[in-house]
Amino acid sequence: MAYEFIRVDREGPVTVFTLNRPDVMNALHSPAHFELHEAFDAFAADPDQWVGIVTGAGARAFSAGNDLKHQAMGGDMKSPPSGFAGLTSRFDLTKPLIAAVNGVAMGGGFEIALACDLIIASETATFALPEPRVGLAALAGGLHRLPRAIGTKRALGMILTGRRVSAAHGYELGFVNEVTPPQELMATARKWAAEICELSPMSIRASKEAVFKGLDEPSLEAAIKGQMRYPAAAALFKSEDFVEGPMAFAQKRAPAWKGR
Missing domain, CATH: 1.10.12 (Lyase 2-enoyl-coa Hydratase; Chain  A, domain 2)
Incomplete structure (x- = not known):
């Protein structure tokens, strides 16, 4: 199926999902959410797709989260029942997902990564839940997944300040599995996927x-x-x-x- 705001590429049993709005740092709006909902539905239903990798187009951003300009201009803010990016409220997906974070992962972008099972981060990646800076809150799972991943005190240190965390610091905190040079990010994510595919x-x-x-x-x-x-x-x-x-x-x- 052809998509406008994402790319989906099959590599044997591995499927790569690319958030493809680099002009807005892969921020997502309603049409992108529904495309991702369809793509993840297809992934879940296909027995020949075993592992997914989620990444962002371009070198600057994994995803800047919610497209605030689209929202400010009165754009449609509907989302599918599977949540932000068709993923954050998808609780029945048993196939593993790897986030290959190639740059900024802010707000909803960080929530997408947290909704994946593993996070592989470029050395240039940064993470934050800065929603309170614009009068919002990380209600697409970030306020719940981050404390479960790194503990309440560490999570609140990020949530209550909106501060940015580097990939290296994310590894120290425990929500990043591996940090790689930018040019090795996708190869490293594929290596993890290949190791998973060796197993039943x-x-x-x-x-x-x-x-x-x-x-x-x-x-x-x-x-x-x-x-x-x-x-x-x-x-x-x-x-x-x-x-x-x-x-x-x-x-x-x-x-x-x-x-x-």
Whole structure:
């Protein structure tokens, strides 16, 4: 499908989603949200797509967040049920997403990155939730995901000041997985994706789902007891991969994963 405000490129089992509004630092407006909603729906539904990488077009920005000029001019501010960028309220996606942050990730842009499972950042990347500077608040998940990622005190240090954090500092705080030179960003993100693709997609989905659903359980005991009820775990035990993995190990060969 052709899109106007994003690019979607298939690379085998890896899909690259590029926010493609570099003239406004990849800030997003309503039409872009709905395009991303459709693209992530297609990604979720396709059994041959295993891992996603989200990045921004150009060298300046991953995403500057909400397109405030579009909002100020009375532009349509509707968003899909999946939230900002078709992602921040998408809680049923068990396929892993990697944010390849190539520059500014401000406000909603940072919230997109936080909604991904891993963040790989260029040395030039910067992160912030500066919404209070313009009379807004980071209500697309940033106020909840950041404390869960780095702890309440550290998160409030960013949230209550709106301060910018470098990629290196983000790594120290714990929300960035790896920092790379700008020219190596996409290669590094693809390396992470390739490592994930070496494993059973069914196992990866069950593992991701268990982590996030388990965090919502009232106790560790409840999480361990409850994980067998989760849909991705049930799908794992019924899958071809569940048979293929032990068989390949016994036969001393590389497994041929199906993702189904």
